[in-house]
Amino acid sequence: MSNGPVGVALVGAGVISGQYLRNLSAFPDVRVLGLADLDTERAAEVAREHDVPVSGDLAAVLAVPEVEIVVNLTVPSAHAAVALECLRAGKHVYGEKPLAMNMDEAAKVMAQAEEHGLRVGGAPDTFLGAGLQSALHALRSGLIGEPVAVTAATQSLGPESWHPSPEFFYQPGGGPLFDLGPYYLTALVSLLGPVARVAAGTRRARAQRVVGSGPKQGTVFPVDVPTHVNALLDFPGSATAAATFSFDSAVNRRMIEIIGSEGALSLPDPNTFEGPLLARGPHDADWRELPLSGTTAGRGIGVLDLARSLRAGTPHRASGELAGHVLELMSAIAESGERAEFRPVTTSVSAPEPLPEGWDPHAATLS
Known part of the structure; x- marks a missing residue:
């Protein structure tokens, strides 16, 4: 098992990438090493703004050996294809929502991850906030x-x-x-x-x-x-x-x-x-x-929880299974609206365990 901070790359340099880059760059347990986009000039510009050392297309950031997790910020129609490419390259994947366009795509992503012994995570991670x-x-x-x-x-x-x-x-x-x-x-x-x-x-x-x-x-x-x-x-x-x-x-x-x-x-x-x-x-x-306890650090704490869980060998909370269940809920809701009938939900998932008391994204825990 590797030690120390977890290397992360982002795919997609659009509007939402700024929030992820600001937050992840402030978490000492992860290192942002790459940024990819179909528009490689935009990727280079955003990478310079956030001091990300590598930019270019997806292949360029997947070639960085220290990258362990790829954060998939592409448009929904590309989520599954990008995730599969990252998994084939031996990288764990954390994707923006939805996990995929449909359950067939989601099943392929989860099967690929299982085949390679890799993890899938999925937004939103707001349920981990205070x-x-x-x-x-x-x-x-x-x-x-x-x-x-x-x-x-x-x-x-x-x-x-x-x-x-x-x-x-x-x-x-x-x-x-x-x-x-x-x-x-x-x-x-x-x-x-x-x-x-x-x-x-x-x-x-x-x-x-x-x-x-x-x-x-x-x-x-x-x-x-x-x-x-x-x-x-x-x-x-x-x-x-x-x-x-x-x-x-x-x-x-x-x-x-x-x-x-x-x-x-x-x-x-x-x-x-x-x-x-x-x-x-x-x-x-x-x-x-009621008083609040917990973090308000923002988008990216699900990626950090995945990174820390990788090092600890424990389950991560914003999991592919949770994202897959939510995807089936949305798909079943859409089907019910079309068919005017109740629709069953076949997947199940355990509610994630709460974050431990004192969980601090800005404190270094990985050495």
């Missing part, structure tokens, strides 16, 4: 009794007003379900365990959208996925959940409320790592804010 980790501790302490029901919603008018290239949000692998659903569904599975079956209704409000900012402002593009999804989720032996995912709503809302037999929890936005986390008992006049 807000949702504190919610997990509150649930396990029995603060609200037994979970009974969940209401979750993410509603907006869509990303085209601010994103300079929003087209991929409205292509297969996107839409509010596949773009934002992973944050909500991963949070719920991490808190309540796996889902057994789902039902849904889906709609598309408009066949076209318009880019609202940047050099392509005013450009009209097609909408190829549902933009409003209402879903029901059945957690066996636990709660039922009603979830709304919408790019058609004038109301801007991000919420998860878990109702228990002895009260309720109002969770923070699961696309963040912070609070507030609120609780209310059946006789309380109002919500009260």
